[in-house]
Every structure is written in structure tokens, then in C-alpha cells.
Amino acid sequence: MAEIKFTDAEKASIVAKLQGYFNDELNQQIGRFDAEFLIDFISEEIGGYYYNRGLYDAQTLVAAKLEAVGDELLQLERRTDFSR
Structure with missing residues (x-):
């Protein structure tokens, strides 16, 4: 399987959604770097x-x-x- 890659626009949209989820559901702030790191982990492992x-x-x-x-x-x- 090829590596899962997103365009910059797609990644920015995913980061925003992830940050919104952390804020709304978990009452936690997550920075852009941490969100991108989590996205990379999820892409590679899941x-x-x-x-x-x-x-x-x-x-x-x-x-x-x-x-x-x-x-x-x-x-x-x-x-x-x-x-x-």
C-alpha cells in the first residue's frame, strides 16, 4: 500500500477539524504541530x-x-x- 499523503489544503482542513474536536469534546487545546503529528500517526498506524x-x-x-x-x-x- 502506498503511503497516505494529503495535500496542504487537505491537511489544514483535517488539522482544523481535529483541533475543533479536541476543543469541543475534550476541552483541550491542541496546537497545529501536535495535530499534524497525530494525523501522521493515525495515517501510518490506522x-x-x-x-x-x-x-x-x-x-x-x-x-x-x-x-x-x-x-x-x-x-x-x-x-x-x-x-x-
């Missing part, structure tokens, strides 16, 4: 679980879509008479 779940969900969706396409293709089948 990110793979979320990544894999996303792959499984995508695989399930693609399988369902392929099944639907297969059903639609069968509906196009024309009746034939092999008894001649």
Missing part, C-alpha cells in the same frame, strides 16, 4: 484499516454494478428456435 474498508466497499459496489449489467445483457437476449 489509515490502512480505513483504506482497506474503502477498497472492500468499492469492490462490493463494482460487483453489484457488474451483476446489474449482466442482468441487463441477458434481457437483450433474443429467443431462438433450435428445434429445426
Whole structure:
């Protein structure tokens, strides 16, 4: 699996959300550096679980879509008479 990397804008947004969570839910202030460090830790140690779940969900969706396409293709089948 490739390393999980975020753009600067994405990381800034995640930092803001994390700081807001710490402030609102835990009544704790967390600085930008600490928030980025926590994001890096989560990405490296836990990110793979979320990544894999996303792959499984995508695989399930693609399988369902392929099944639907297969059903639609069968509906196009024309009746034939092999008894001649």
C-alpha cells in the first residue's frame, strides 16, 4: 500500500477539524504541530484499516454494478428456435 499523503489544503482542513474536536469534546487545546503529528500517526498506524474498508466497499459496489449489467445483457437476449 502506498503511503497516505494529503495535500496542504487537505491537511489544514483535517488539522482544523481535529483541533475543533479536541476543543469541543475534550476541552483541550491542541496546537497545529501536535495535530499534524497525530494525523501522521493515525495515517501510518490506522489509515490502512480505513483504506482497506474503502477498497472492500468499492469492490462490493463494482460487483453489484457488474451483476446489474449482466442482468441487463441477458434481457437483450433474443429467443431462438433450435428445434429445426
